[in-house]
Amino acid sequence: KNQVEQSPQSLIILEGKNCTLQCNYTVSPFSNLRWYKQDTGRGPVSLTIMTFSENTKSNGRYTATLDADTKQSSLHITASQLSDSASYICVVRTETGANNLFFGTGTRLTVIP
Amino acid sequence: GAGVSQSPSNKVTEKGKDVELRCDPISGHTALYWYRQSLGQGLEFLIYFQGNSAPDKSGLPSDRFSAERTGGSVSTLTIQRTQQEDSAVYLCASSTRDFSYEQYFGPGTRLTVT
Numbered sequence: 001k002n003q004v005e006q007s008p009q010s011l012i013i014l015e016g017k018n019c020t021l022q023c024n025y026t027v028s029p030f031s032n033l034r035w036y037k038q039d040t041g042r043g044p045v046s047l048t049i050m051t052f053s054e055n056t057k058s059n060g061r062y063t064a065t066l067d068a069d070t071k072q073s074s075l076h077i078t079a080s081q082l083s084d085s086a087s088y089i090c091v092v093r094t095e096t097g098a099n100n101l102f103f104g105t106g107t108r109l110t111v112i113p
Numbered sequence: 114g115a116g117v118s119q120s121p122s123n124k125v126t127e128k129g130k131d132v133e134l135r136c137d138p139i140s141g142h143t144a145l146y147w148y149r150q151s152l153g154q155g156l157e158f159l160i161y162f163q164g165n166s167a168p169d170k171s172g173l174p175s176d177r178f179s180a181e182r183t184g185g186s187v188s189t190l191t192i193q194r195t196q197q198e199d200s201a202v203y204l205c206a207s208s209t210r211d212f213s214y215e216q217y218f219g220p221g222t223r224l225t226v227t
Contacts, residue, residue, distance in 0.1 A: 004155075034215075043117070043204055043218025044156075089156070101216075105155040 002027040004092050006104035013111055017080055021107045023073040023090030031093040035064050035075045038087045038106070047075070047088075080111045115139070117219035119205050125225045126195055134190040134222045138207030146208075146216060147180055147190050151201040159203075162188065163210070195226045 004025045013019050025033070032051045036044035048057045048064040050073065056065045061084075063076045077084055090104040118137045126132050138145050147159040158172040162182040173179070177195075182188040192199055202223050206216035 036218075041220065043206070043220050045218070046215055049215065091156075101158065103156040105153070 002092075002094070002102050004090055004102045004104040006088075006090050006107050008107060009105070010108040011110070013080055013109070015080060015082055015111050015113050018076065018078045019080060019109065021075040021077075021088050021090075021109070023075070023104055025071050025073070025090070025092045025102070025104075027071075027092040027094055027102050029095045030068065030071075031095040033064075033066060033073050034091045034093070035062070035073075036089040036091060038089055040086070044089055077109075080109075082111050082113065085109060085111045117205055117207050117217050119203075119219040119222050121222060122220065123223045123225075125227060128197060128226055129194055131191065131193045132195055132224065134192075134203050134205075134224070136188045136190070136205030136207075136219060138186065138188070138205070139217055140186075141209070142207035142217070143185070143210055144208045144216075145182055145188050146206045147188070148204045148206065149174075149201045150204055150221070156204065159190070192224075195224075197226050200224055200226045 007022045032049055034049045035047045037047050038044040047062050048059050050057055050066040052068050061078045066073045087106040087108050089106040092102045094100040120135045143164045145162040148156040150156050160180045161169040177193045180190045202221040204221045205219045208216045
């Protein structure tokens with residue numbers, strides 16, 4: 001069964017600290033994996049996209065990693081800011097069609113001063 | 114440029130009433146998606162439109178749900194005889210048909226059925 005699981009479900013960190021969010025998937029065949037940031041009351045916004053051959057990709061203070069062998073991805077946030085408070089959603093696409101997306105339930109990150 | 118817009122942003126309706134939710138995709142995007150996001154749940158795929166092809170309705174939870182896309186642009190999601198379990202945020206996304214199929218999401222419509 002195609003699934004995407006994220007951990008932790010929620011996380012609270014102090015401003016300036018680093019954190020790492022996890023995404024494990026069983027989706028097959030794999031096409032790409034995308035991390036989204038969703039602010040409260042807003043739609044998700046894409047942070048990074050990773051294909052099978054990519055191990056790491058950075059977008060500012062966000063760095064995503066992908067291990068296609070173990071089917072795991074992580075999103076590392078460095079020097080967190082209050083504006084990083086949001087839900088982070090991992091989405092995996094299969095190769096079998098443009099609408100075959102599998103969404104994780106997200107990690108709710110709260111950055112406190 | 115303008116992003117995906119949705120209206121209304123919030124909708125409160127009584128059980129049994131019909132509701133219509135609107136989505137204006139990014140101009141030129143041929144693909145349009147509707148999702149439902151319930152509290153504490155992941156995004157749930159509802160329906161997908163691609164150009165002039167027949168829509169993929171495989172995610173619609175019941176025959177009370179329907180959607181149209183007129184002229185390849187604006188889409189309307191209709192929920193008939195609403196139930197309390199329909200309460201959720203309904204998100205619309207659009208994308209171009211390229212390799213990455215990146216979806217751009219609208220802000221969503223929060224539907225509350227009382």
